[in-house]
Amino acid sequence: MDICFVSNVIYPFITGGAEKRIHEIGTRLADEGHDITIYGRHFWDGPAETTHEGMTLRAVAPEAELYEDDRRSITEAIDFAARALPPLRRRLSDDEHDLAIASVFPYFPVLSTKLASLGTSTPVVTTWHEVWGDYWEEYLGLLAPGGKLVEQLTAKTPQHPIAVSGITADNLADIGPNREHIEVVPNGLDTEQVQTAPRPDTGYDIVFAGRLIEHKNVDILLEAFDAVADRHDVTLGIIGDGPERDRLDTKRESLEHADRVSMLGFLEEYEDVLGHMRAADIFASPSTREGFGITFVEAMAADCTVIAADHPDSAADEVIDGAGFLVDPTVDSLTETLDDVLGGDRPATDPVERAQQYDWDAVADQAETVYQRAIDGSW
Template sequence: MRVAFVSNVIHPYITGGAQKRIHEIGTRLADNGHDITIYGRHFWDGPKEITHEGMTLRAVSPEHELYTGSDGERSIMEALKFAKDVVIPLRRRLDEHDVVVASVFPYFPVLAAQLSTLGKETPIVTTWHEVWRSYWEEYLGALATFGKIVEGLTARVPQYPIAVSDLTADRLRKLGAERTKVRTVPNGIDYASIQETPPADHGFDVLFAGRLISDKQVDILLNAFDRGAPADATLGIVGDGPKRDALEMQAQALDSSHQITFLGFLDEYEEVLKQMRAADVFVSPSTREGFGITAVEAMAAGCTVIGADHPDSAVDEVVDNAGFLANPTAEDVAPVLERALRGKQPSTEPQTRAKEFDWDRVAESALEAYTAAVTRDW
């Protein structure tokens, strides 16, 4: 099969969950003889078109800053410019592809892919990582209505939609995609690679890994750790973001401040895995997770995972019975953390659950979905 992915950012030149998903699925399909092309921005050195791990990377737009504002919001202008730039190049090469797979966020590339395929029979498969709905008020403030309109419009254009979780699939149907079936194809992990990663020489009993933004609720974790962790336990915070300074100030004021370390952003993904392999408990009180990939990675690494029990988070369906959930408050997370540090185990072995999300399995499911779109047997 000849698959064209449309994504303004491309792994490994820009890190992130959506582009890593494309990379992992794309490389596996390429290894199995499928023709894979990714249309994106020119974030790599050298010519605009290169071959990388068996895939063709085709730059249709120059490198551009992705984030803007003090809170690190994604740039609307960047998304619009990329959408504008991809329409004609994709249209000109459309006959080279059997299916176009567009990563939904930041929405405009999906609409651009629709323009590229007007009058053609090439199907468009969309990958929905989240459906934001009311979150637009928090993200865009006065411009929230604009975000809601674009999200709703994107959901209603002709497409074959894939959601990464049942939570997102249900929300997508309510948004207006009920006219066609929504398939769930989860995100994944390289299970064998995680198993082979050695633990960090200097690890922590409790670990968090993620972007330091409000939704991740790291402030709750800090307070819960201060309440529930024994005096000899340690907490490592991996990641960076606009809330880092405030979180470090909060940590310094805690009685357990000497037990808490901020590691910052780790350039190498393997270094994050090493920390997970060394940790006993992984905690993410995040209240907005369209999937929850760090929870799966932590389970594969052998951690006991504690996630947030929240209607905007899909972590509960990802972790299932292989971890614990708590209301996202310090009062509720603290006793769960305390019990986990004392050795309480979930009813399902975490690594057994994590293996269900191996990228090999995910790539097979994705290929089935792409084939169904091409044959109109969705």
Template structure:
């Protein structure tokens, strides 16, 4: 196969889940002999078109700031999509399939324009479906976001969702469930298992963005409640975001504040993995997860995982019975956390569950679906 991936940012020059997925699948398919081109902004040092780990990186636009006031820049997305058009159009007949990273939507629409009148199918990867979350994210401009999301969903293409929860939400925008394939996100199991544990590890860990939907405030409250029953237990919180100041103030007011450490954002991924490898319990009571990659990583690190059971979170789908689910309240989170700190383990070994998310398995699954789109038997 000759595959063209479209993403305005390219891993590892910009680090995020969507671009990492393209990178990990791409390098594995390239190693199998497929031709892989990644179209993105020119964030790397070197020529506009260059080889990198078996991939051809194609810079269709110069590097540019992706965010404006902590929100993804609409003008950046439109600019990238406009610049993408002539480059992808020039090469589209060379590709058997184009796979476009969904967010921020406009590149998908541009990719569709380039494939019109060709035999090259377009696949999109849906990491999340926002629906009413646009009201919170864009406020008075929410109808614009909702309209673009709906237009993208109804543009003829082959959709892949990263979880069943995301696929079900996508059906609210137009596609039927049998039109959507599910290929989860992946992890490098060998890398996680071979990472040495941190020497200064914690007993309980959270890692992720510090935003309201993650509900780290519930975790802080729950830990404080059970700390007396687990007198030596400590909690580490890794991450940054708009909630950081508020959460740090909350942590300082806890009765057991001296056993809580706010580590902020860790630049090195291996440092995050080292902390996962050192802890007994990984807890993330997020109520909005299109997939939840940290759950899979924590299972590979042999943590007892605690997540929130919520209809807008794929956590239960990811961890199955290899972790524990709590109701989305501090009270129930505290009860489950106390059980986990006492040594209770889930029915299925977390490391066994994590194997299904290894990137080798995910790349093979993606390859199968790409070929189905090419053959017209999606």
């Protein structure tokens, strides 16, 4: 297969879940002898076209700022989509690629990839990590109708859609393609990398890792920890940064056991995050919005007992599947389960065995099968 990915950001020059997925699947397919090209922004040093770990990187737009006031830049997304269209159109018209795979967020590149494919035999596959729906109101406020419209337009664009979880597939089916036409290929991780990550000099009994935004509910975790700290000699490490950081710092200072809580901020090295998971006994994240939840898998691979929120907007129950505990996203429910786990309760399923199902080798095999079906017309 000759496959091209369309993504404004490319790993490892920009680090994030969607671009890491492309990298991990792409490098494995390249090792299998497939030709892999990524069209993106020029975030690397050197020429606009280069080879990286067996893949061709092709810059179709210059480096640019991705965020404006903690939100992804709409103008950047439109600019990248517009710049990517002509070279994509030229290459696809020449039948250079058998398949074009567009990262959904920030939406506009999907539309330009589809336009570039019109009149060609190249199918377009999309990868949906989340469907935002009503979350647009929290994210954009008065501009939310515009966000919803673009998301729905993207969902209704003819495509071969992949969702990273069943809940994301269900949410996508509500605004676009029929559910039976949506394939589920989960996100993954390198389990060996997790299990060999160096532990930190100072570890914590309980950890959280993620962006500090409202729906992660870190304030609930802080209150629940403070309650169990009355009965257990434990510590808590909060890994991450975001718009809620100042408010959570203030919240931490108000706790009775504030001296046992550390706000570690954003850790530059991924292995440092994994090391903290390896050092911890419990990974707790009462987040109510998770299109997949890769931190749950990382924590399971690190042999943490995972505690996550049971919520209709979260794939936690699907990802964990008995290898951790689900709670209501409330202080009382989380406190009770933290108490039980600190008292010796363990999940029914071994978390390390569960995590193994999400190893990138297994995920890449699934992706390869689905991509071939799109090319063969059997999707």
